[in-house]
Amino acid sequence: MRASFMGKALSRADKLTKDQLLSLFKELLASNERLEAALQSMFDGILVCNLDHVPVLINKSAERILRIQNPESQAPLWQSIADEELKDFFYKALTSEETILGEEFALQSSSGTRIIAISLSALLSEDKIAGTIIHVEDITEKRKKETQLRRAESLAALTTLAAGVAHEINNPLGSISIRIQLLEKLLKNPEPDQAAMTKHLSVVKQEMERLKQIVVDFLFAVRPMDVQLLSENPGPIIQEVADLVEPEAERFGIELKLSIPPDLPKLLMDKRLIKQALLNLIKNAMAVMPRGGKLGIIAELGQDELRISISDTGTGIPEELLTKIFEPYFTTKKSGTGLGLTITFKIIKEHSGDISLESKEGAGSIFTIHLPIPQKEKKSLPGWEDKATQAGSQAEE
DSSP states (O other), rough: HHHHHHHHHHHHHSSSOHHHHHHHHHHHHHHHHHHHHHHHOSSSSEEEEOSSSEEEEEEEEHHHHHHHTTOOOSGGGGGGOOOOHHHHHHHHHHHHTTOEEEEEEEEEEEEEEEEEEEEEEEEEETTEEEEEEEEEEEEEHHHHHHHHHHHHHHHHHHHHHHHHHHHHHHHHHHHHHHHHHHHHHTTTTSOHHHHHHHHHHHHHHHHHHHHHHHHHHHHHHHHHOOOOOOOHHHHHHHHHHHHHEEEHHHHHHEEEEEEESSSOEEEOOOOOHHHHHHHHHHHHHHHTTTOEEHHHEEEHOOEEEEEEEEEEOSSSOHHHHHHHOOTOOOOOOSSSSHHHHHHHHHHHHHHHHHEEEETTTEEEEEEEEEEEESSSSOOOOOOTTTHHHHHHHHHHO
16 A cells, blocks of 8 residues: 555656655655664565576675675576575576475575575565565574474373283283183193183184284284375276175164265276275274164275265264374273274374264264365466466567
8 A cells, every 4th residue: 555655646746846856855765764673673584586586685684594605796696505406596596487386495504504495486566576585584483393293292192002012912912821721720620621721722822813903903003004096997996895894884784875986087096905995994884883774885985085974873982082083092991902994193193194084973074085086287486387378479570
């Protein structure tokens, strides 16, 4: 609003008195000084280059972060930068007129390694490209805090996993210990009860298998996944999983509703892992409907994603537990390791997807897997794409 007023005033400069012109000039000078002070006080670096890539404005932070030599030079920006990597970056980015968002670089200095992020975009003036605006941010402390947060989260997750493993292992070990004591007691008899011994040994074997499964699930949850992403049609995969669980659903009186749109786009998927994730969700849904209900397996296409929803009409999940449902060893079931949803979450994240949950206690739950659809055409960033049109128009003129 103020700039617009000043522009109108200047357009009528020939009709203004000397005092009015002096007052206008002082106001313009004061406004310019305020802008200059604000620009120089910024922690982030700001540079503006003209169409020949020569800096016409550089604040102090930009000089300091990029260590610009001879900022008053009328040479292109890259010639004023000592760091070879940055020099090469600015040469390529400016001459190819790219729009770049947050390109990161590690710079060595006397105080240690500094990490900076650089963004370039077109500078528009009166709807025409007048040059390039460059934003430089020192993100060293930001990255340190992110690293510390990740370490804290990893430590917390490891603590939870360790506690969960200890708890899960303790149960079968306790059962095995009791059975061994009973076997020892039987063996003290001159004629041990063979049937009882066989029964106790059978329980020991079952508990050992349970221990083995706990270890297998734990390793699967903590180790990096060997994900083989191939271009796959998700339709047949979903159908295959539905066919697999349908007999069991019928046995428990569960009505299965399956909906898969025809001609689904191919996604980058590991078929084996996606099947496992779907089976984990479906098994959980069936477990909360022991007396029957409705199981939905619905695939829907979004703008840039495929949504696969697994719904049930079971008991639902209390609101206070919704945030814990994907945590390791958290389970509302009487049996199981509590790693099923953790593993499912990990699988979906390995596919650059996400998983969401809607649940109402007493009314059922809906788990929705969100998988990205590969873009056939790379979406261009705003800024430079109009320059070709502008140049063409100028050539016609």
